[in-house]
Amino acid sequence: MTDAQAAQSTVSADGRTIGEVVMEMKNITLRFGGVVAIKDISFDIREGEIRAIIGPNGAGKSSMLNVISGFYHPQEGEVFYKGQKRPSMRPFEVARQGIARTFQNIALFEGMTVLDNVMTGRLNHMHTNMVQQALWWGKAQKEETENREVAEKIIDFLEIQAIRKTPVARLPYGLKKRVELARALVAEPSILLLDEPMAGMNVEEKEDMSRFILDVNDEFGTTIALIEHDMGVVMDLSDRVVVMDYGRKIGDGTPDEVRSNQEVIDAYLGVAHD
Numbered sequence: 001m002t003d004a005q006a007a008q009s010t011v012s013a014d015g016r017t018i019g020e021v022v023m024e025m026k027n028i029t030l031r032f033g034g035v036v037a038i039k040d041i042s043f044d045i046r047e048g049e050i051r052a053i054i055g056p057n058g059a060g061k062s063s064m065l066n067v068i069s070g071f072y073h074p075q076e077g078e079v080f081y082k083g084q085k086r087p088s089m090r091p092f093e094v095a096r097q098g099i100a101r102t103f104q105n106i107a108l109f110e111g112m113t114v115l116d117n118v119m120t121g122r123l124n125h126m127h128t129n130m131v132q133q134a135l136w137w138g139k140a141q142k143e144e145t146e147n148r149e150v151a152e153k154i155i156d157f158l159e160i161q162a163i164r165k166t167p168v169a170r171l172p173y174g175l176k177k178r179v180e181l182a183r184a185l186v187a188e189p190s191i192l193l194l195d196e197p198m199a200g201m202n203v204e205e206k207e208d209m210s211r212f213i214l215d216v217n218d219e220f221g222t223t224i225a226l227i228e229h230d231m232g233v234v235m236d237l238s239d240r241v242v243v244m245d246y247g248r249k250i251g252d253g254t255p256d257e258v259r260s261n262q263e264v265i266d267a268y269l270g271v272a273h274d
Helices: 003-008 061-068 091-096 114-125 130-135 139-157 173-185 203-219 231-237 255-259 262-269
Strands: 021-032 035-046 050-054 076-081 099-101 191-195 223-227 240-245 248-253
Touching (some): 021 061, 035 076, 035 240, 035 248, 050 231, 061 191, 061 223, 091 099, 099 173, 114 139, 114 173, 139 203, 203 223, 203 231, 231 255, 240 255, 240 262, 248 255, 248 262
Parallel strands (some): 191 223
Antiparallel strands (some): 021 035, 240 248
């Protein structure tokens, strides 16, 4: 880290170093026909932090995550990544920049095993062609062995060794969520986007997922941006929180600052605005 970067770094409540701004959304506006999903929103994500994006249903949270990951292209505003303005990019190009994600609705290959699903996350690290892979010789064999080692490391990390050969279709919901996280992690992202990683989980599954998210951030140094409705989880995990409501930003700050923001309180409690 340079002196300039160090000057911008902060320390989280649990002692982790949070670095300079790695991604910045500037005046983002996204429309679908006459519907404005996001209206003139700006916020940043700092290296090494856990950044939460929260808000009621329909607030535009998933749309914002889709802008970050390249699925949607805003009509107005700019996205900056590592200090450079990012041009309009397709999702696979964004992934090559080191940004991986999970989805609100699980998007796995149900007929494939856990290991095979996880291996698909290594696609951007596979450089041999189809013929070389079919022959499985020389460079192709070496490449697959290296990718398999990364996949097995993540499988061990997320404690899903026992199901590595199990078809995903046979797994309960909570384990499917963990497999999807594994697939994102094997891409070795610098920024990990999680879209409601704990939706539909019971208390024990949420505790496990919370632990894994903290471990990913701590052990791999991965910057994390997540959408989550469980406010207890958000307040416990996050370093900073941005709050959206009907496509607008109504709050941005530490969990304590957001928790005491009256506009945020009103939006979540359903209190009418004057």
